[in-house]
Amino acid sequence: MRNKMIVPFGTISIPEHSKKLIWEILESTRISSGKYVRRFEEKFAELIGVKEAVAVSSGTDAGILALAVLHEYGAKQGDEVIVPALSFVATGNAVVHAGFRPVFVDIERDTLNIDVSKIEAAITERTRAIMPVHLMGKPADMDGINVIARQYGLYVVEDAAEAHGALYKGKPAGSLADLGAFSLYLAHIITTGEGGIITTDSEEHAEILRSLRSHGRACKCKECTLNTASKYCPKRFQGDNGEDIRFVFERIGYSSKMNELEAAIGLGNIEHYKDILTKRRQNLLYVLKRFDRFSPYLTTIKEELNEQIGPHAIPIIVQDGASFTRAELTNYLEKKGIETRTLFASMPTQCPGFAYLGYKEGQFPNAEYIGKRGIHIGVHQDLGLEEMDYVLETLFEFLEIYQK
Numbered sequence: 394m395r396n397k398m399i400v401p402f403g404t405i406s407i408p409e410h411s412k413k414l415i416w417e418i419l420e421s422t423r424i425s426s427g428k429y430v431r432r433f434e435e436k437f438a439e440l441i442g443v444k445e446a447v448a449v450s451s452g453t454d455a456g457i458l459a460l461a462v463l464h465e466y467g468a469k470q471g472d473e474v475i476v477p478a479l480s481f482v483a484t485g486n487a488v489v490h491a492g493f494r495p496v497f498v499d500i501e502r503d504t505l506n507i508d509v510s511k512i513e514a515a516i517t518e519r520t521r522a523i524m525p526v527h528l529m530g531k532p533a534d535m536d537g538i539n540v541i542a543r544q545y546g547l548y549v550v551e552d553a554a555e556a557h558g559a560l561y562k563g564k565p566a567g568s569l570a571d572l573g574a575f576s577l578y579l580a581h582i583i584t585t586g587e588g589g590i591i592t593t594d595s596e597e598h599a600e601i602l603r604s605l606r607s608h609g610r611a612c613k614c615k616e617c618t619l620n621t622a623s624k625y626c627p628k629r630f631q632g633d634n635g636e637d638i639r640f641v642f643e644r645i646g647y648s649s650k651m652n653e654l655e656a657a658i659g660l661g662n663i664e665h666y667k668d669i670l671t672k673r674r675q676n677l678l679y680v681l682k683r684f685d686r687f688s689p690y691l692t693t694i695k696e697e698l699n700e701q702i703g704p705h706a707i708p709i710i711v712q713d714g715a716s717f718t719r720a721e722l723t724n725y726l727e728k729k730g731i732e733t734r735t736l737f738a739s740m741p742t743q744c745p746g747f748a749y750l751g752y753k754e755g756q757f758p759n760a761e762y763i764g765k766r767g768i769h770i771g772v773h774q775d776l777g778l779e780e781m782d783y784v785l786e787t788l789f790e791f792l793e794i795y796q797k
């Protein structure tokens with residue numbers, strides 16, 4: 394066994410280009426949302442192959458605002474949004490903060506994603522949307538979901554927080570539904586430190602989103618010039634009697650803009666995106682291809698022919714029949730320098746915040762199974778095959794000691 398290595402869960406790349414931009418932005422003193430946020434949005438939209446991208450202050454806000462758009466199309470407070478039971482808690486929180494009731498559907502153990510065969514049974518008169526999650530960058534079954542959505546007249550909002558670089562039948566996550574919500578938190582593939590971004594092909598949705606992120610203002614142009622040298626925008630004073638439309642509020646909004654410094658980090662990340670993605674994919678696939686050796690006690694996800702997994706992290710599930718616990722595994726890995734995160738929880742039955750909805754333990758057996766037995770570890774760009782070998786060897790060593 395080689396010497397102890399450190400395998401952190403996440404990293405952040407701040408390329409020279411970003412540092413230069415940050416300095417320039419600081420010197421200019423124009424740090425609130427402006428031309429660099431616009432530029433980041435354009436580049437991100439291009440990457441995902443959609444017409445519009447709207448940057449916000451977190452992935453959670455991206456989910457909230459994407460769902461809040463539905464209020465413009467007749468959705469009412471307390472209407473329902475279908476989400477998978479297993480996800481990072483932000484998925485469920487976003488539904489609640491957008492004014493809806495989350496209706497949870499169990500997941501499949503092998504894909505970790507919503508079980509499409511169970512969605513129809515969860516649809517009621519009040520259902521307005523389905524929000525699938527591409528957990529661990531593995532695309533949800535979007536064809537199945539979109540067919541049901543069309544049949545029942547529902548919107549589909551992808552929670553693509555972990556799915557940068559994921560492809561489903563050749564198309565990027567975030568371009569597969571009405572709207573896509575990405576996190577740009579630092580463990581994610583493109584990061585702004587903290588941040589989020591919503592993708593859509595609808596110019597109308599994008600305009601609503603630009604208003605929602607800034608208090609519901611009527612001032613919501615795609616090409617905002619306020620942050621440029623002149624600071625003067627002739628479009629502003631077009632309200633009745635020449636009022637400033639920046640102070641006309643069309644809807645109940647949020648305060649969740651991205652700032653220029655964050656956008657500068659994002660722009661640098663986009664410049665290096667191909668390299669980051671290649672490195673992460675190489676790490677992930679290296680481990681996935683060698684994971685069968687730990688079966689049946691430890692398993693992970695598989696990449697199918699019709700998809701490319703966005704290399705967010707490596708999920709690991711302690712299966713029935715193992716003679717060790719998840720706690721023993723995480724303690725062993727952590728002591729060996731390999732950082733771990735749990736593979737989230739069944740939101741309705743394992744997260745007390747959702748107890749008010751009245752679900753009972755046992756209703757989401759697969760989500761609960763993963764919630765008790767899953768972890769995930771890093772594959773980021775500052776790691777290489779040496780670290781991946783170390784992870785594999787450490788898992789092997791663990792099984793030799795703990796599996797009776």
Ligand SMILES: Cc1ncc(COP(=O)(O)O)c(C=O)c1O
Binds near residue numbers: 454588
């Ligand atoms: C599936 C999922 N949805 C939403 C979010 C929320 O993103 P943020 O932490 O940027 O608010 C995350 C965060 O990692 C996530 O993993």
